[in-house]
Amino acid sequence: MNTLTRTLGTGVLAASLAAGAAQAAPRADTTPQATAAAATLDGNYVVTADGVRLYVKDWGPKDGPVVTFSHGWPLNADSWEAQMLFLADHGYRVVAHDRRGHGRSSQPWDGNDMDHYADDLAAVIEALDLRDVTVVGFSTGGGEVARYIGRHGTGRVKKAALVSAVTPFMLRTDDNPDGIPLEVFDGFRKAAQQNRSQQYLDIASGPFFGFNRPGAETSQGLVQSFWAAGMQAGHKNTFDSIAAFSASDFRPDLAKFDVPTLVIHGGDDQIVPVALSAEAVPRYVTQAQVIVYPGAPHGITDTHKDRLNQDLLDFVSK
Numbered sequence: 001m002n003t004l005t006r007t008l009g010t011g012v013l014a015a016s017l018a019a020g021a022a023q024a025a026p027r028a029d030t031t032p033q034a035t036a037a038a039a040t041l042d043g044n045y046v047v048t049a050d051g052v053r054l055y056v057k058d059w060g061p062k063d064g065p066v067v068t069f070s071h072g073w074p075l076n077a078d079s080w081e082a083q084m085l086f087l088a089d090h091g092y093r094v095v096a097h098d099r100r101g102h103g104r105s106s107q108p109w110d111g112n113d114m115d116h117y118a119d120d121l122a123a124v125i126e127a128l129d130l131r132d133v134t135v136v137g138f139s140t141g142g143g144e145v146a147r148y149i150g151r152h153g154t155g156r157v158k159k160a161a162l163v164s165a166v167t168p169f170m171l172r173t174d175d176n177p178d179g180i181p182l183e184v185f186d187g188f189r190k191a192a193q194q195n196r197s198q199q200y201l202d203i204a205s206g207p208f209f210g211f212n213r214p215g216a217e218t219s220q221g222l223v224q225s226f227w228a229a230g231m232q233a234g235h236k237n238t239f240d241s242i243a244a245f246s247a248s249d250f251r252p253d254l255a256k257f258d259v260p261t262l263v264i265h266g267g268d269d270q271i272v273p274v275a276l277s278a279e280a281v282p283r284y285v286t287q288a289q290v291i292v293y294p295g296a297p298h299g300i301t302d303t304h305k306d307r308l309n310q311d312l313l314d315f316v317s318k
Contacts, residue, residue, distance in 0.1 A: 032118075032119055032122065032151040032152050033152065034049075035048070035049045035119045035122070035123070036049075036119060036122035036123050036125070036126040036152065037126055038123075039122075039123035039124070039126055039127040040127060041127045041128065044056055044057075044058075045105075046097065046120075046123050046124050046127045046128075048100075048119070048120055048123045049123070050108070050111060050116075051106075051108075052100045052105065052106045052108050052111070052120070053105060053106045054097045054098065054099075054100065054105045054106075054120055054123065054124060055076075055077070055097060055098040055103055055104035055105050056077075056095065056096070056097045056098075056124060056128075057077050057084065057094075057095065057096045057097070058093070058094075058095050058128065059084055059085075059088045059093070059094045059095075060084075060087065060088030060089075060091070060092050060093045060094050061088075061091060061092075061093060062093055063093070064088075064091045064092045064093040065091075065092050065093065065132065065134070065316065066092070066093045066094075066095065066130045066131070066132065066133045066134070067087055067092050067093070067094050067095070067133070067134045067135075067136060067312075067316055068094075068095045068096065068121070068124070068125065068130065068133055068134070068135050068136065069083065069084060069094065069095070069096035069136050069137075069138075069141070070096075070097075070099070070117075070121060070135070070136065070137040070138065070140075070141030070142070070144040070145055071096065071098075071099060071102070071138060071139075071140075071141050072138045072139030072140045072141055072164070073139060073140040073238065073241050073242070073245055074102065074200065074229065074230040074233045074238040074241070075102065075103075075226070075229045075230070075233075076098040076099070076102045076103025076104070076105075076229050076232065076233070077096035077097055077098050077103060078103070078225075078229065079138070079229065079301060079302075080094075080096050080136075080138070080301065082301065082302065082305040082309065083136075083301060083305070083308065083309055083312060084096060086309040086313070087309070087312065087313065087316070090313060090317075092316065095124065095128065095130065097120070097121070097124050099117060099120065099140075099141075099144070100112065100116065100117070100120055100237065101233060101234045101236070101237020101238065101240075101241070102229075102232070102233040102234075102237065102238070103229065103232055103233065104232075107233075107234035107236070107237055108237075109236060112236070112237045112240035112241055112244065113240070113243075113244050113248075114143055114144065114147045114244045114245075114248040115147065115151065117140075117143075117144040117147065117244065118144055118147035118148040118150070118151050118152065119151065119152075121135070121144055121145070121148045122148060122151070122152045125156055130156060131156050132156070132157075132158040133156055133157050133158060134157075134158055134159040134160070134161065134315075134316045135148065135149075135157055135159075135160050135161070136160075136161040136163065136312065137160075137161070137162055137163065137165055138163045138164055138165070138301055139163075139164050139165060139166060139245070139271070139272065139298065140166055140241065140244070140245040141165070142162040142163065142164070142165020142166055142167050143165065143166045143167055143244070143245055143248055143250055145160055145161075145162065145165075146162070146165075146167050146250040146253040146254055146257075147248070147250065147253050149253060149256055149257055150250070150252060150253030150254075150256050151253075153256070154256075154257075154258055154259050157259055158259060159259050159260045159261070159262070159315065159316065160257060160259055160260075160261045160262070161261070161262040161263075161264070161312060161315060162261065162262070162263045162264070162278070162281065163264045163265070163300065163301065163308070164264070164265055164266060164269060164271075164272055164277075164298050164299070164300060164301075165263070165265075165272070165277060165278070165281075166245045166246075166248075166250070166272055166277065167250040167253075167254060167277060167281060168249075168250050168251045168254055168277070168280050168281060168283070168284055169248075169249045169250060169251055170245065170246045170247075170248075170272070170276070170277075171185070171246050171247045171249075176249075178275075178276060179276065180246070180273075180276070185242060185243075185246045185247075188242055188246075189239065189242055192235075192238065192239050192242065193239070196230070196231075196235060196238070196239075197227070197230075197231060200226060200227045200230035200231065201223065201227050203226070203271075204222065204223040204224075204226035204227060205218060205223045207270035207271055207297070207298065208226065208271060208297065208298050208299045209222055209223075209297050209298075209299045209302065209303055210266075210268060210270070210296070210297030210298075210299075210303065211223075212270075213268070213297075222299070222302055226299075251284055254281060254284035254285050255284050255285075257284070257285045257287065257288075258287075259287065260287050260289075260315075260318075261281075261285050261287050261288045261289070262288075262289050262291070262311070262312075262315045263278045263281050263282075263285075263288050263289065263290045263291070264278070264290075264291045264292075264293070264300070264308065264311060265277060265278035265279075265290070265291075265292055265293070265296075265300075266292070266293050266295075266296030266297050266298060266300050266304070267292045267293060267294045267295055267296055268294075268295050268296060268297055269296070269297060269298045270297065270298065271298040272298060274292060278290050278292060279292075289315075291311060293307065
């Protein structure tokens with residue numbers, strides 16, 4: 001926790017708690033199933049009921065078993081390319097979309113919250129008519145997958161995988177005393193407002209890939225690709241998303257998991273500490289299998305891609 005605090009910085013922004021609660025609160029004015037069903041397909045884009053255009057990658061044989069990928073903050077579908085290429089080469093249909101506000105998708109002013117993210121994933125699944133899907137989520141995308149199941153159920157889901165995920169609940173509250181203090185996320189927001197370009201460089205060259213650890217060799221390619229993806233996303237969208245991934249309580253969502261679930265996490269994750277996340281998931285998901293990569297950082301989709309690829313293949317092929 002001290003490492004995370006030092007890395008992200010501290011400092012309270014006015015009304016940030018209220019903003020976080022507002023972003024994390026469930027929407028009462030929509031029917032999830034109707035929202036997903038209203039989505040349409042337009043070339044490489046899925047258009048949601050509220051007019052957001054979601055860029056979609058659809059690789060591999062169209063008749064293969066389906067795996068969807070939900071990416072982390074502030075990235076886009078490209079961050080899953082190593083896993084998508086690997087699984088597509090093994091006969092799987094792999095689908096990933098750029099989250100609203102990120103990558104090549106629209107940058108709406110509103111709706112940058114976990115309920116919309118989950119409904120967008122549902123829109124992609126419905127528009128492409130995907131069935132028996134293994135839904136995979138990394139970091140914030142893990143929360144997206146959890147909220148998707150919480151709101152839409154598992155009628156189209158065969159399995160789920162949470163990789164370096166923010167589930168069950170990141171924020172310290174009265175009923176989550178081991179969570180991360182609000183001041184840490186306020187510092188995150190403050191850094192984003194002051195100079196988000198530098199923030200992305202600092203995250204990528206430091207805790208995300210573990211490059212701040214003694215003896216670590218920094219990959220400028222990974223640092224620059226993280227920065228480029230972050231700068232492609234909308235400022236308002238990524239700022240609002242901080243509340244979405246930190247203040248959303250996924251414990252009720254996880255309680256609705258009724259499919260085999262794989263949880264993979266780095267043992268030295270400085271962004272989402274393993275004790276707070278992966279090790280806590282089995283309290284809510286009875287079918288969860290947890291694999292911890294000793295000494296691995298948050299960004300294991302790149303730093304440990306060979307092992308992750310094989311673990312995912314073993315899981316989806318069972």
